Amino acid sequence: MKILITGGAGFIGSHVVRLFTNKYPQYSICNLDKLTYAGNLENLKDVERKPNYQFFKGDIVDANFISQLFEQEKFDAVIHLAAESHVDRSISNPLEFVNTNVIGTVNLLNAAKQTWATGTPNPASGFRHLFYHVSTDEVYGTLGDTGMFTEETPYDPHSPYSASKAASDHFVRAYHDTYKLPVVISNCSNNYGPNHFPEKLIPLCIHNIKSNKPLPIYGKGENVRDWLYVEDHASAIDVIFHTATLGSTYNIGGHNEWKNIDVIRLLCKIMDSKLGRPEGTSEQLITFVKDRAGHDLRYAIDSTKLQRELSWQPSLQFEEGLAKTVDWYLANENWLNNVTSGDYKKYYEEQYAKR
Ligand code: NAD
Ligand code: DAU
DSSP states (O other): OEEETTTTSHOOOHHHHHHHHHHHTSSSEEEEEETTTOOGGGGGTTTTTTTEEEEEEETTTTTHHHHHHHHHOOOOOOEEEEOOOOHHHHOOOOHHHHHIIIIHHHHHHHHHHHHHHHSEEEEEEEEOEEEEEEEEEEGGGOSSSOBBOOOOOOOOOOOOHHHHHHHHHHHHHHHHHHHHHOOOEEOEEEESSSTTOTSSSSHHHHHHHHOOOOOOEEETTTEEEEEEEEHHHHHHHHHHHHHTTOOOEEEOOOSOOEHHHHHHHHEEEEEEHTTTTTTTTTGGGGEOOOOOOOOOOBBOOOOHHHHHHOOOOOOEEEEEEHHHHHHHHHHHHHHHHHHHHHOOOOOOOOIIIII
């Protein structure tokens, strides 16, 4: 089976590429990524020479490029992660999010529809065509103090990012209903772990604690997020990819709600201990700043359907996952330095441009 994974050089995509490349040597894994500021091939150093892995640099917004790539490579399945993913950037530049997240997704749907219109997959070989769209819990909007998002919660996005992801989800469902395209969607809560770009709350604060810089907490830090270790998201994608019913949706989350301020206090405590600083040192860096516009108060994902139907379980407790994440960032100073200085772009130029 030849699988196209889009956005494989990003945070979650790189963990999905690693899992699939290592676990399924019989599959051919093709990673398509534009290498925006968020795409970093250093994330995939350990798998880039595997015989079942290939990288394609390209833009999902370029319809001609996408249709030619599908014609040439004849992918059997797609796992679509490529996106603009940062809410704050979507507030400054919404159109970029419409282009990548909506137009880019529709380009991929069109190419898959075109390629799969002829030639039926061979059930005897155990594979089926599948367009797997990786989405977010933010499409459901925001919760008050109680309740959880289920797969039936009506869409109610508030940021340009979540509006663009909601639109892309609707297009994926529309292609299933109208053209019978075999699709699956999952909506996941906040991920954390290695290779997370340091513009997002947890890696930004790890970086700032290390460098003794202020930790910017929006508003009063009372917003709640439901955190899941990134490898647990990748393992859920693996299970859903292989066993979900076509046309279905699954919520993914770890039943792990935390107020932002409590996450950062825990992170400060872990980092004080790992850096050999007296307890309470890093907390002094906490700085309350102007709130994010349209800031969703609380997300909480009910992933009962995934746990019950497909027997998926998260593997890590938050305290354990956060300590593991801090260890990774402390052991990979070069990764963080390259990303914050912009030097990581040179990696692609050196490794690929001359091939
Ligand atoms: P990321 O920003 O770290 O990575 C996105 C990747 O997509 C990058 O490698 C980037 O180069 C690539 N990309 C962007 N625009 C592209 C384009 N036009 N053509 C080709 N490639 C392009 O994002 P992430 O946090 O890894 O998120 C991956 C997916 O998972 C996204 O679809 C996001 O909406 C979804 N998601 C993320 C989270 C989270 O907590 N990070 C949670 C739930 C769902
Ligand atoms: O819920 C899933 C979503 O989680 C994904 O779809 C998004 O791609 C991903 O970026 C993430 O969105 P959030 O907006 O929740 O993540 P972020 O790390 O930007 O912010 C987490 C919380 O921390 C949020 O309430 C805003 C707050 N925050 C964030 C930053 C960057 C701060 O208080 N200070 C900050 O500097």
